[in-house]
Every structure is written in C-alpha cells, then in structure tokens.
Amino acid sequence: MSEENKPQETKPKNMIQAINSAMDVAMDRDPNVCVFGEDVGYYGGVFRATAGLQEKYGKTRAFDTPINECGIIGVAVGMATYGLRPVAEIQFADYIYPGLDQIVSEAARLRYRSAGEFTVPMVIRSPFGGGIFGGQTHSQSPESIFTHICGIKTVIPSTPYDAKGLLIAAIEDPDPVVFFEPKRIYNGPFDGHYDEPVQPWSKHPASAVPDEHYVIPLGKANTLREGNDVTLLVYGTMVHVALRAVEELGVDADVIDLRTLLPLDIEAIENSVKKTGRCVIMHEATRTSGFGAELAALVQERCFYHLEAPVQRVTGYDTPYPHSLEWAYFPGPVRTRLALERVMEDVSGQV
Amino acid sequence: MAADEPRRNLPPLQLHIPEPKFRPGDEADFSDIEVPPAGETPRPDTAAPHDAMRGHAYGLVRVLDDDHKAVGPWDPKLDADTLRKMLRAMALTRAYDQRMFRAQRQGKTSFYMKCTGEEAVAIAATFALDRDDMTFPSYRQQGILIARDWSLVDMMNQVYSNKKDRLKGRQLPIMYSTKQGAFFSISGNLATQFPQAVGWAMASAAKGDTRIAATWTGEGSSAEGDFHSACTFAAVYKAPVIMNVVNNQWAISSFSGFAGAEQTTFAARAVGYGIAGLRVDGNDALAVYAATQWAAERARTNNGPTLIEHFTYRAEGHSTSDDPSQYRSADEAAEWPLGDPIARLKNHLIGLGEWTEEKQEAMDQEVAEQVKTAAKQAEKNGILGHGLHHPLETMFEEVFEEMPWHLREQEEEMLAENRAANNVAKTR
Numbered sequence: 049m050s051e052e053n054k055p056q057e058t059k060p061k062n063m064i065q066a067i068n069s070a071m072d073v074a075m076d077r078d079p080n081v082c083v084f085g086e087d088v089g090y091y092g093g094v095f096r097a098t099a100g101l102q103e104k105y106g107k108t109r110a111f112d113t114p115i116n117e118c119g120i121i122g123v124a125v126g127m128a129t130y131g132l133r134p135v136a137e138i139q140f141a142d143y144i145y146p147g148l149d150q151i152v153s154e155a156a157r158l159r160y161r162s163a164g165e166f167t168v169p170m171v172i173r174s175p176f177g178g179g180i181f182g183g184q185t186h187s188q189s190p191e192s193i194f195t196h197i198c199g200i201k202t203v204i205p206s207t208p209y210d211a212k213g214l215l216i217a218a219i220e221d222p223d224p225v226v227f228f229e230p231k232r233i234y235n236g237p238f239d240g241h242y243d244e245p246v247q248p249w250s251k252h253p254a255s256a257v258p259d260e261h262y263v264i265p266l267g268k269a270n271t272l273r274e275g276n277d278v279t280l281l282v283y284g285t286m287v288h289v290a291l292r293a294v295e296e297l298g299v300d301a302d303v304i305d306l307r308t309l310l311p312l313d314i315e316a317i318e319n320s321v322k323k324t325g326r327c328v329i330m331h332e333a334t335r336t337s338g339f340g341a342e343l344a345a346l347v348q349e350r351c352f353y354h355l356e357a358p359v360q361r362v363t364g365y366d367t368p369y370p371h372s373l374e375w376a377y378f379p380g381p382v383r384t385r386l387a388l389e390r391v392m393e394d395v396s397g398q399v
Numbered sequence: 400m401a402a403d404e405p406r407r408n409l410p411p412l413q414l415h416i417p418e419p420k421f422r423p424g425d426e427a428d429f430s431d432i433e434v435p436p437a438g439e440t441p442r443p444d445t446a447a448p449h450d451a452m453r454g455h456a457y458g459l460v461r462v463l464d465d466d467h468k469a470v471g472p473w474d475p476k477l478d479a480d481t482l483r484k485m486l487r488a489m490a491l492t493r494a495y496d497q498r499m500f501r502a503q504r505q506g507k508t509s510f511y512m513k514c515t516g517e518e519a520v521a522i523a524a525t526f527a528l529d530r531d532d533m534t535f536p537s538y539r540q541q542g543i544l545i546a547r548d549w550s551l552v553d554m555m556n557q558v559y560s561n562k563k564d565r566l567k568g569r570q571l572p573i574m575y576s577t578k579q580g581a582f583f584s585i586s587g588n589l590a591t592q593f594p595q596a597v598g599w600a601m602a603s604a605a606k607g608d609t610r611i612a613a614t615w616t617g618e619g620s621s622a623e624g625d626f627h628s629a630c631t632f633a634a635v636y637k638a639p640v641i642m643n644v645v646n647n648q649w650a651i652s653s654f655s656g657f658a659g660a661e662q663t664t665f666a667a668r669a670v671g672y673g674i675a676g677l678r679v680d681g682n683d684a685l686a687v688y689a690a691t692q693w694a695a696e697r698a699r700t701n702n703g704p705t706l707i708e709h710f711t712y713r714a715e716g717h718s719t720s721d722d723p724s725q726y727r728s729a730d731e732a733a734e735w736p737l738g739d740p741i742a743r744l745k746n747h748l749i750g751l752g753e754w755t756e757e758k759q760e761a762m763d764q765e766v767a768e769q770v771k772t773a774a775k776q777a778e779k780n781g782i783l784g785h786g787l788h789h790p791l792e793t794m795f796e797e798v799f800e801e802m803p804w805h806l807r808e809q810e811e812e813m814l815a816e817n818r819a820a821n822n823v824a825k826t827r
C-alpha cells in the first residue's frame with residue numbers, strides 16, 4: 049500500500065483538543081451552534097479550548113465577551129430561546145456565581161414556566177477543580193450547586209474520548225447543560241501522585257479520539273473496571289485517583305465513572321452496589337451537601353439490605369481550597385486508601 | 400414563524416463584534432488617540448455639581464507637558480521631596496515586580512502579576528490619600544503597599560506562601576491583605592471590591608468618621624454587575640468613595656472595546672449615574688495625584704463619590720500565565736502616546752533641577768539591591784512547595800470564629816492521613 053492510500057490515523061488528543069474538536073464538529077454540522085466567553089474568540093480561550101474556531105467559523109459564531117458572567121449566561125439564554133445553540137464558556141467555575149440567577153431562575157425553568165414554549169438548549173462549559181496551585185478562586189468544584197437545581201443537566205468527563213462525545217451530546221441536548229471540565233487532567237490523567245510526573249494523554253487509550261462526530265449519551269455511566277468486593281463511584285479527576293488506588297491496593301473493585309451527575313445512571317450504581325455490598329464515593333468538592341451526600345442517600349435507599357459496611361466518602365474538606373496546603377487538601381491516594389480500608393473491614397472488625 | 404423564514408422586505412440585521420486596531424504583526428499607530436495639551440482642562444470646585452463638569456468625563460486631565468513641566472490648574476504643586484519619594488516608590492515597585500516575576504519563572508511560587516507601566520495609578524493616588532483611608536484594590540495595585548512603606552519581606556512572604564505569610568498560605572500570590580495597612584483583602588473574583596468600598600464608605604459616613612474609601616478595578620472588570628451596583632449605591636447615598644477604573648487597554652487578550660470603549664469613555668459611566676467623573680492621564684503621576692486629591696476633598700466635604708478613569712497601558716503580559724505576543728501588536732507599549740510614568744516624573748524632576756540621570760541610575764541600583772536583600776530574607780522563610788508552610792492545622796482555622804464539630808472531625812482525619820503518609824507535611 050502506498051503512503052497516500054493508508055487510512056488516516058487519528059492523532060492522539062489531549063482533553064483540550066478533544067473538547068475543541070467537539071465544538072468544531074458541532075459548529076460544522078449546525079450553523080446555530082456558536083461559542084463565546086471571556087478571551088474565547090481571537091485568543092481561543094485561556095486554556096485554548098476554542099482555538100481556531102473564530103478563524104474557521106467567523107466572528108459572529110466564536111467571539112469574545114465583556115467580563116460579566118451574568119451577561120454571558122443571560123445572553124446565552126436569550127440566544128437559545130431564539131433558536132441558537134450557544135456554548136458559553138465561563139473562564140473558571142469559580143466565576144460562575146455572578147451568573148447563577150440566570151441559571152437557577154431562568155435557564156433551568158423556562159421550559160416549565162412557559163409550558164414548553166421557550167426552551168434553552170445551551171451549554172455552559174467551565175474548567176473546574178484544583179491541583180494546579182490556583183488558590184481558592186481557581187480550584188473550586190461547585191457541581192452540587194447545579195445538581196440541586198431542577199431543570200439543568202450536569203456533565204463531567206474524565207477522558208478526552210468521553211469529553212468529546214459528551215460535549216457533542218450536551219450541545220445537541222434540548223435542555224441546558226452545565227459541562228464541567230476537570231482542568232487538572234486537561235493534559236494528562238493525573239492520579240493524585242503529585243510527586244510523580246503525569247503521563248501525557250497520548251500514552252492513554254482514551255486519547256484515541258476520532259475526528260468525526262460521535263455521541264456519548266448523557267445519563268450513562270461507564271464501568272471502567274469490574275470487581276466483586278467494593279464499588280467506587282467517581283467522576284472527573286477522581287476517576288484516575290480511584291483507578292490507581294485500586295490497582296495499588298489490589299482491591300477487587302467496580303470503578304464506575306458517572307460521567308453525567310444529572311440525570312444519573314442509577315441502574316449502573318444499583319446493580320454494582322447490590323453485587324459488591326460496599327460503596328466508596330469520591331469527589332474533590334467539599335463534603336457537606338456535596339454530590340456524595342446525594343449518592344449515599346440513593347445507595348442506602350435502594351441497596352440498604354445489600355450493604356456490608358457504611359458507605360464511605362472521600363472528599364475535599366469543608367474549607368476554601370488553600371494555596372500552599374493544596375496537597376493536604378486534595379483527596380489523594382492516602383485518603384482513598386484509608387476509606388477503602390474502612391469499608392473493607394467486615395463486621396468483626398477484620399480486614 | 401421560524402427564524403429563518405423570509406420576513407418583510409427589510410435589510411438583514413448585522414451583529415457587531417468589536418475588533419482592536421492592531422493584532423500580532425501589525426504596526427501599532429496610536430495617532431488617532433486624542434491627547435489634549437497638558438494644563439488645558441479646567442479644575443472645577445470640589446463642591447461643583449456633577450452635571451456642571453460632564454466634559455471632564457470625556458477629556459483628559461494632564462499636568463506634565465511635552466517638556467516635562469507641570470502646567471495648568473491641576474498642578475498639585477508638590478515639593479521636590481514628595482516628588483522624589485513618589486519616584487522612588489514607583490521605581491521600587493517596578494524592581495519588586497521584576498524580581499517576583501523571575502521568582503515565579505524559577506519555580507519559587509505559582510503565579511505573579513506585574514503592574515509595569517501603570518505604577519502611577521496606585522502610587523500617586525496613595526500619596527494623595529491619608530494613611531488611614533481604606534483602599535479596596537484589584538490585584539494590580541501592589542503600589543499602594545509600597546507607597547505606604549509596607550515591608551517588602553512581608554509582601555514576599557505572601558507571594559512565596561511561606562511559614563511567615565500573614566495570610567497563612569491560603570491565598571494565591573499577590574492577593575495581599577492587611578488591615579493595618581488599610582488595604583482590603585484582594586479577591587480573585589473581579590470587581591467584588593467595588594460595592595464593598597462603597598459600603599465601607601457608607602459606614603464611615605453613617606458613623607460620622609472622617610476616613611474615606613478608594614477602590615480600583617480594571618476597565619475589563621468594569622463590565623461586571625458589581626461595578627454598576629457600586630455606582631448606583633455610591634450615587635444614591637453620596638458615599639465618600641473614590642472609584643478608580645484603570646483603563647490599561649487590555650483585559651488578558653480582550654481589548655477595552657469588549658468593555659464598551661468603542662462607544663464611550665469609562666469615566667462617562669459617571670454621567671449616567673449622576674456622579675462626578677474625571678478622565679485622567681494615568682501615566683502622569685501629577686495628574687493622578689491631583690485628581691485623587693480633588694476627589695478626596697469632594698468626598699471629605701460630603702459632596703459625594705467620584706469615578707476616575709486612568710488612561711494607561713498594560714506594558715507587559717496579564718500575568719505569568721499568558722503570552723501577549725499571541726494577541727496584540729508587539730510594539731504597542733513602545734508606541735503608547737502617553738509614555739512611561741517613571742520616565743515622565745524623572746524628567747520632570749530633572750527639569751526642576753532637583754534630580755539627575757546619575758541619581759536615577761544610582762536609585763535604580765539601590766532599589767534593585769533593596770529588593771534582592773528582601774527576597775533573600777523572605778526565601779529563608781520558605782518558598783512554595785518546599786515544606787516551609789504554615790502547619791496543617793491552620794487549614795481549618797478561621798473558616799468560622801469557633802470551629803464546628805464537623806471541621807474538628809475533618810481536622811482529625813487530616814492529621815491521621817498525614818500520619819499514614821509518614822508525616823509528609825508539617826503539623827503543630
């Protein structure tokens with residue numbers, strides 16, 4: 049076979065490139081898709097997620113905005129009710145709060161309050177999570193604020209492959225979606241071992257991201273590893289922390305990447321916990337009223353008689369994300385191991 | 400009817416997207432920027448009604464003329480000693496920025512932001528305020544602390560997030576805070592300080608105090624709702640506050656047009672709210688001083704707030720995280736029609752016969768030495784990530800005044816985790 053006739057091999061993509069490709073594909077297929085946000089247009093975003101889109105699709109479809117998150121989200125709602133499919137970027141999840149009213153009271157409720165006449169098929173993309181020494185205003189994980197709102201979907205990918213498929217699904221979804229991107233794993237699957245270099249995504253199978261359109265349906269979890277003794281419920285960066293910990297400790301675990309927090313794949317959770325009888329929930333967000341609380345409630349409601357041990361949570365602490373003590377705050381390998389040891393203790397107290 | 404069905408026989412609408420004049424590779428030419436001659440703008444009485452001075456929101460208060468002489472009614476007529484102190488504070492700030500930026504590049508901390516080219520905005524204003532007037536800065540007014548002779552070592556401890564950091568390693572570098580320095584805790588969330596400054600000023604007025612408040616924000620951040628909330632409250636309650644918009648032309652990669660500069664000035668926001676607005680040459684330390692002095696007197700005499708736009712230029716990148724050559728013309732800084740604030744004040748002093756190039760050179764060396772000595776001292780207290788942090792327990796302190804049970808439990812868990820990790824981190 050001559051060089052030219054070889055099938056085109058897709059170059060491995062990191063998470064940013066996969067997210068960029070998702071928007072590219074969506075914009076190419078549907079002229080109603082547009083992207084905007086602070087530094088999103090010419091510069092292509094401070095993390096470069098929208099790089100090249102303005103050049104390719106023009107300034108009215110990929111543009112910069114004033115620094116006003118309330119405005120960004122408010123105009124996205126307006127554009128969506130006109131019939132566009134806006135993909136708004138909030139530069140850091142920590143800066144989404146000025147736009148909260150437009151999400152809670154407007155985007156999330158318009159379908160309901162107009163009896164289905166006005167709908168908001170928009171996506172809010174935002175990098176979230178810590179591990180980059182960003183201090184308390186570049187590190188937060190506010191996902192449970194959004195799952196608490198009725199009428200909005202919340203999606204969190206953990207690999208380049210998933211990020212692309214989920215983002216396309218979010219853009220094509222008829223309802224508003226908040227899409228949080230774990231920025232610590234933009235360049236590689238960080239597993240909590242901060243003292244080791246992080247492998248680039250190109251060494252990971254999930255960096256094989258097709259250039260074409262594909263969809264990963266919202267509401268479907270991904271079981272990354274099957275086992276019999278314990279279920280780990282994870283999403284975002286914590287997926288990689290969990291996989292590494294389970295491997296290191298030789299635990300026979302189901303590791304379930306939720307991918308969509310709302311609507312939740314309750315079937316996958318229920319089947320797994322009924323099988324293993326043990327459950328550890330992990331998130332980087334603060335513990336109290338975090339999404340883990342909802343998961344723990346669902347697990348005990350549905351799997352109570354199958355449980356062999358109390359459900360454990362591995363989370364961030366209920367403090368702002370500290371700058372210099374970042375690694376003491378981050379729920380890393382040791383916190384995960386201690387939780388696994390607790391949950392594996394049987395009633396007689398033996399491991 | 401669907402949006403894309405043909406409508407009445409009308410011309411199609413068009414969406415306007417602002418575009419800066421120059422991008423990478425372009426030759427910057429600022430000849431269209433109107434720079435009125437220094438000394439031309441009248442100085443209203445500090446009790447003048449806001450609507451009698453609307454022109455000031457569209458003009459440009461300038462004191463230093465092209466020959467570096469101080470001219471016109473806004474000349475604050477400062478003595479040479481004060482001018483030299485101001486010059487030194489600006490030079491020290493620039494040297495401090497250079498050193499700390501380099502420290503970040505050397506891996507001694509995570510992040511840094513310079514204020515190069517806009518030193519006058521914070522420093523000259525601070526000289527015009529009283530030492531106990533409360534300041535609510537953004538992250539680019541380190542000059543306030545330096546103008547108030549704050550300890551460089553103390554500032555660096557914060558940048559290094561080390562064991563002597565007064566903020567216990569909690570905040571991102573440059574987000575200083577000191578009540579004693581009348582310098583409000585800097586937030587990462589833009590423009591939140593604006594309504595807070597107004598509230599502080601309202602409280603000061605309600606209590607019959609004599610102190611006023613001053614706050615700063617970038618022009619980009621003036622698009623935030625908080626800015627507009629602040630203007631509304633300041634106007635309604637005639638709060639004794641000075642609200643500064645530092646128009647340095649760029650907000651990361653977005654030019655000022657994305658905050659509304661294609662349509663009007665930032666000082667002109669004042670007109671709509673019914674407050675006094677001044678537009679000032681931000682690279683002219685004397686003009687900044689004079690405008691602040693005017694606004695301070697207005698506030699102190701219960702004549703209400705002033706919104707000041709400082710027209711300046713961000714001569715370097717936004718922070719250690721960006722590369723400005725990716726989004727703007729490389730020669731903009733050199734072409735900036737209002738020059739460099741340090742060079743202008745220096746030339747003014749030389750013109751007065753109160754300074755020389757040799758003295759300037761010697762001073763530059765002195766401040767560089769001063770910064771170097773301070774850095775060595777601060778680095779003894781630790782640099783980021785090398786173990787010399789505040790003890791782990793401090794993570795849970797000051798979330799509340801009294802620690803609730805759940806934080807106590809989490810603290811215990813954290814300590815147990817640290818023991819399980821062979822005490823990697825320092826505890827009490």
Ligand SMILES: Cc1ncc(C[n+]2csc(CCOP(=O)(O)OP(=O)(O)O)c2C)c(N)n1
Pocket residue numbers: 086115117139143146539587588589616617618619620621645647649650651713717
């Ligand atoms: C609420 C909020 N939104 C976005 C950001 C991210 N951000 C940090 S600085 C910045 C640009 C600010 O530009 P400007 O106000 O002009 O100030 P300058 O940096 O030029 O001094 C942006 C968008 C933030 N820190 N807070």
